[in-house]
Amino acid sequence: MIDRLRNFADSTPFTNALKVTVASVVPVLTLSYFDRFDVGFTIALGAFLTYPSDIPSNLRHKIKGVLVAALIVAGSNLLVNVLHPYPWALYPVVTAAIFFLSMIGIYGHRANMVSFSGLLALALAFGHLQQGWDILIHAGLMFVGGLFYLLVSLCFQFLSPHRYTELQLAECIKLTAKYLKLRGDLWHVEANRAKIIEKQLHLQVELNAIHENIREILIRNRPDSGSSNQHRKMLLVFISLVDVMELALSTSFDHSKLHQKFSAHPKVLTTYQQIAYNLGATLKQLQKSIANHQKYVSKHQLFKDLELLERVIAEYNDNTHDAEGVWMLTNMLYYVEKQVEKISVIERAFLQAVSSQDFKGRDRELEKFLAPQYYPWRTFRENLTFSSMHFRHALRLTITILIGFAIGALLPLQNVYWILLTVIVIMRPGYGLTKERSWQRIFGTVLGGLIAFALLSFIHNPVAIGVFTVIALILGFTYTATNYKIGATFVTIYVVFVYGLLTPDIEHVIQFRIVDTLAGAGxxxxxxxxFWPSWEFLNVRVHLKKSIEANRDYLIQISKFYNEKGQVTTDYRLARKNAFVEIGNLMASFQRMSQEPRSKQRALPQLYKLVVLNHTLLSSSASLGTYIQSHKTTSASEAFNVVVAGVIRNLNRATALLDGQTETESPANEEVALRFTELKNLREKELKQAHLYGAQALELKMQEAQLVIEQLIWLTNLSENIVGTSARISKI
Structure with missing residues (x-):
């Protein structure tokens, strides 16, 4: 329990909640001492509304983002108060402002959070209207609140500059460990492999998001952090974690075939499975040491595990003299050796200083892996069309807020702006997430209202209520990021407690809070x-096409590297990263579609099949790429290039079908089939000429021939299946 409490207090959501609580409570307490509670409350409100824009990033971008949010918050409040006496001007201008703020979310996560701050400020302004000079004073104090929040946030960052990145790395290590454990689960004889692969795909979505976040922090902050050992350590750990994931994804086995092959010798597979589990367990131990500020002490001896597997393979060879079986086991041993090597790099990074030589050139041109940070007006203009999901969401949100205004004018509701706040907080571009948040918000509001009412029935001391208010605020912001239902509960308790301090009529406050929340959620x-719903079946084909194109580009880079040899280029790594990102985006799109009404889940089985096929194609391509990176390979044959060109042609056919193009005829595959025969004949010739090579050279040559041929066959079959499934989907 103590460890859990310590981890909770050290978590990023708790730290963020603490920042906004300090920035909100300090002005209220300080100015209340001088009998200026109203001034303190306004400054706290500005800090509270600016907080969402504070997302982790480069320090310069962070400061700019928070300042822009503070200006928009103050400007939104000023706009509503200045125009409120003139309804003929107020509502058209506010409508345009809502639409504009909703649209700027097209520029990424930070812009989306700034938009959220501005929309909240617009809604709250209708609940706290000012007159005369108070309009300027109120807006100015809200801007001061935004500046004060920025000051508090910078203080937290300077007190612990690396902690957020450490926790993100710890989470990344934890997810990677889960992925490796799932690979171990695949080796059970009766494993539900389809379910395990689905879990791996879900993990891929989470890992893609956290990889992008860590890149943003570590790479953009390089000029600010300099070349400190701590920064080098975290960057080396992150690069190694990406390598671990690529290696895991690139090495796939036919588990059923292997169980059948080694049914009489189960020890080799159980030994391998235990190593697979130990790889994940070692990463889990690393994650715990980071999260708990503990010195890392390895509990697993991976090199001894390797020696054990080598002995088991030698015993199998001595007992069976099965060359094919030994080659299979040798490939498995090679995978484990590479993973142990990568994990050992991570372990050493936590035990000793890291120098630039440890990167082996991998830290060059890292900035190319980041999304560009610029906001051209052209992007905004191009999205002003119904084909844009952002445009439809902005229009939908604007109209819904206007309907909220109308309901407030027609019905005797106490705080109409609560309806608007609920709409802004709950409504998302996707149906599934909006539905989920609606129920969570309703549940949290009702439960929070009941708890707050019960507590206020027994607690009448203002100091005690104030303490509970602060606690509820911290817990509300902490859980909003991780469990929205619990977060909404504590936020409602906080709101009711605030009104409990300001007014004795608390029963009506709770009643109207629940009614307004129900109205907004509905x-x-x-x-x-x-209202112009963004059903995912309208978008999933776009993600399918992007994923297939990314796989194609990655395969082109692999073929280029196999032909040209040399060093791995930045273009190769960028193509690999893009392929990983797009398969995650595709799976995320499929997840959203599965949350929508059944009537909108068009061709769901076929789409899932394409998700799995693309994931498997990426795994097969990465397997080929990883092998040729880490081995001295022979020259690429013409047959290899012809087969790869056939796979690329199939992927191009699939994207054309998803674009709605019709095929007049199917290209002949006779040449590809002949090239497969050529590759197999070459392999047989090498077997016959075994006496010309040394034993080790022959073994390496045969490993290359076996892996390349098997992967080419597999890539061809997968690409043909992708074409066939795409053709069926294009007809639906």
Missing amino acids: LAFVANYF
């Missing part, structure tokens, strides 16, 4: 279904 849910 509006958001209905609007997402009827």
